[in-house]
Amino acid sequence: MTVGRRPTKLLLAAMGGEGGGVLTSWIVAAAEAEGLVVQSTSIPGVAQRTGATTYYIELAAAGGAVPVMALYPGVGDVDVMVASELIEAGRAMQNGFVTPDRTTLIASTHRAYSIIERTAMGDGRADAGRVEQAAREMAKQAVLFDMAAAAREAGTVINAVMLGAIAGSGALPLSTAAIEAAISGSGKSVDSNLAGFRLGYARAQGEDGTAARAEDKRPHLSDRPTADNLLDRVVRTFPAASRTTLREGVNRLIDFQDPAYAKLYLDRLDAVRDAAGDDDIVTEAGRFLALRMSYEDVIRVAQAKTRPERIAGLRREVRARADEPVVVTEFLKPGIDEFASVLPPALARRLIAWADRRGLKAKLHVGLHIKSSTISGYLLMRTLAGLRRFRRRGYRYAVEQAAIDAWLDRVGRAARIDAGFAREVIACANLIKGYSDTHRRGIENFDGIMATLVDPTLAGEMDPASAAAAVRGAREAALADPEGNALRETLAAPPVAKLAAE
């Protein structure tokens, strides 16, 4: 492309530590080498500390009076918008820096989650699909690919890949030779930067990534050898739409305990299926029931941490080379609850009552650093996992089964009244997760919603349709703040139509 007297404008949105300043200096150096008039500016400041920041560059042809160049990007006035991350591209659109008449948008499609998204108690992620779709609609030309992955592939930092994508898009009046010379001229990590640059260039020119997009989900568990009869029963007696989930559930519960426990799972689901006229309810109940029945006790945690395939995945995750030993330390801090969970119920109740009386429950914890990569550490974890055979006799098992039965009873009764309401009762199971305080808080929230909204509806005191909405609202409130303030407010005045008592 050619450059005129009126400047070509490039805005770069990046986060601290992504090398936006270096990327800017490469473009400036290349432009000066090409004999262009160039100006750049930035607002590092506190944004440099992990915040979002921007760099702005204007380029114009030399000769005659020097054109007046701006220090701010103008709304509707950006030729090349570069974003190092998808939400930053969204922010650029939101600020009016991407317009269909002129803007080439070059953005990485990967996500670096903001603190708001990361601290949400459930799923607080922004709608990435919608941002990507908006990008294609708002830009004159959109160059979108996962530049973070490309940087990893090339063994470099994302700024080199972004520069390659800028060059590959053809949107800047700079020759590839001048840009490569600028990278070489900076004298630092030249080879890896050039590799990143070339990869970015090729991707922008439409070359497909060789690395397939990483699959988000683990594969389903393979069928347990002892599962045949149960899986057969799934196929014979459950709706087709629910079978994948139920099959996973069966296999998971055999893994968690034994085939008899998985049979109990299907027995429980028989009741749900008979009550519900809706395949979706069976699937969702099957999903949450499998999760509730495979609750995270010490035994389960030890089991997960001693799986034969774990260490290979862990080594990949921490990028250990084949010849490098990896020492793994686990952080366990069992307390009264954890000890009680494996004791017989009667004994456990006495232990808990004693600890409560003395105010010891929050205080008595044993901090353990277990090196699971050593033989003794592994054996200790294996021993914990081996407690599985005593699990059924333990206190936690009794508590969990009672809670599960109570919940499923509500699900079944709800399904007979209203499908939408039943779905909400099922989804409440998502509130119960985590460990220690988190787990306790989840149960409190769950119980609060059951007592205030679900049970009165089942007793015919509330309208099921509006109760369904209220349960959903309460569930969202429960995930709004860890202190439970929002939920307390919601439950204090639920927006539910009370049915007149007869």
Place this chain on the structure above:
Amino acid sequence: MERSFKKEVQSLRLGDGETFHGEGILAVTKALLQSGVSYVGGYQGAPISHLMDVLVDAEDILDDLGVHLETCTSEAAAAAMLGASINYPLRGAATWKATVGTNVASDALSNLASAGVKGGAMIVIGEDYGEGASIIQERSHAFAMKSQMWLLDPRPNLPTITRMVEQGFELSEHSNTPVMLELRIRACHVHGSFPTRDNRRPQFSRNQVIEHPDFDFSRICLPPSTYAQEKHKIEFRLPAAIRFIAENGLNETFDGDVGEIGIICQGGLYNSVMRGLDQLGLTDADGNSRLPILALNVTYPLVPDEITAFCAGKKAVLMVEEGQPDFLEQAVNVALRKADLQTRVFGKDVLPMAGEYTSEVVLNGLGGFIAGTRPAGVDAEAVAARLAALMAGKTRAAELLGAAMPTRPPSFCTGCPERPVFSAIKILEKEIGPTHMAADIGCHTFSTLPPFNLGNTVLGYGMGLASAAGVAPNMGKRVISIMGDGGFWHNGLTNGVGSAMFNKDDGVLMIMKNGYTSATGWQFLPSSAQDRTGKDPGMSIEAALKGLGVRWLRKVRTYHVAEMIKVLREAMTSKDKGLKVIIADGECQLARQRRIRPKIAAQLKRGERVVRTRFGVDDETCTGDHSCIRLSGCPSLTIKPNPDPLRTDPVAHVDNSCVGCGLCGEVSHAAVLCPSFYKAEIVQNPRWLDRLLDRVRRAVIGRLAGAAA
């Protein structure tokens, strides 16, 4: 320092007829040397931190010219340094961020401005206003007016900025008045070029010392001299300045064919005005404005004759003036009134009174001005249509995006040593309940942002403890005051600790000792392990505290969360009345990483054994509650889609930027969170014993695991 300028400072040696290419701050430094300064000093802070960094990296060039550099411990010290120009023909410059730095400096500044200067005195002010600013939003303009100092606000291109530095010194000497050169954030960081001249050796310097001290009571700030000084300001200095500004054309007028209206703007906003006019179709083919513009490179004092000459014959002008109050708009109105001109002044009616004048703000202001004046020769409808078209993109994007994008407030860096302190406070809060926390200025101010949301007030740099003096006696629990080591040496030692000890105040002071003024870019401070020459400064926080009589003093490694909780609990509940000081000790992780990374790379290259530590999360046991993130906020502790086919909420995930600081493990223990975290120690270049042990372990564990499956 955050950034090395060793390479860039070579351009400070450029001479006559050469061209400088580089950043605004570096260009200003070059202009100072071209102006023949004898001394420079300052206190770092964005956006002028780099000015101090450049000077430190250019010390050999300064030595050669005999220029003295002082890295002051506060802006007050830097301002007082300018006192050298009161009695002697020494040119000097000081720099700091405004307006906070000017606040700290104002005692010395008032005295300096009253006494007046013989040698040119310049303060380079980084006006930290608008997007990217880290401080309260105020203007430096008021300081210029109240103390009678001249305020330069050059058009933001390097030729104009450097010319104003040079002419600023002349203006200062002609009018015996210190001048302030105001640079906005983007101007400080603008990369451009300008033609250079040879550096000027100062008449007097370390290489050419003054033989006789000058005594002149009229330059002492004591009555009756102070009365005479005030009169001198009005009767001599101000008229001399106005004459100099007018005669030397410091302000610039640009003609345009639309004669009915015109624009007066602060020099620093000129480029935004030009771009706005261009966007609205109010420029010609060469990009020249069709509206006449008066660009004020000097915003205080104004030259009334220039204002009236520009406005004469115009039905309206637009005053483009960033920030509030609208000092310039008022002054322009007064000038017009006195000259009995009927030109209408637009300004804060079509532009906002407060906030940064971004491109978009100026664009809309210009649109309002055209709509309000409808000058002959301009198609006002076409201008309005262009403006509407430009703004339509935002509306469309908002529709397509559906929701506002999540913001990214700044936070503690990966592995920051200050984060664990706030994790500890947050965990202890659950046990003893919340209390008032007097926050301070520094990286630790980020504690007031998510995920910690800790800190009730911020009263200024080093003022954390002092700001607790009033609230502490009225609070049911002990107040926790925070102070960084930067703030401690800047102000906190005297105003905070000194005052608290003198008044026998009861309270808890947490001093973050990370070894640098890190928020401003890792400049050295008195308690750093080394100073800019690489030597131990031989000053310590502990010794200073003991010197002031502090008896309850503990030092805790910040990453030891459990220990920090214990010590903090003791400080909060101890029967011991008086000031209890905890030094939270941990080197700035960014600086540490920069220090150790090359060393580790060299060790690895030599084949030495190096253990790399990082943390991870078992995604099978993580249930996606994210309470670990709420107690940390570390950028490397993030989320990823849940790999469990039965779950949907994202799980916690440690990415590869983890530096293995250990906080994740400490927090999951201290707060009894969950067993999902693991620590991985990767042995690089393992010795034969490592390999053997690993082989045996893997073989045995492999068998055991296989037996289980």
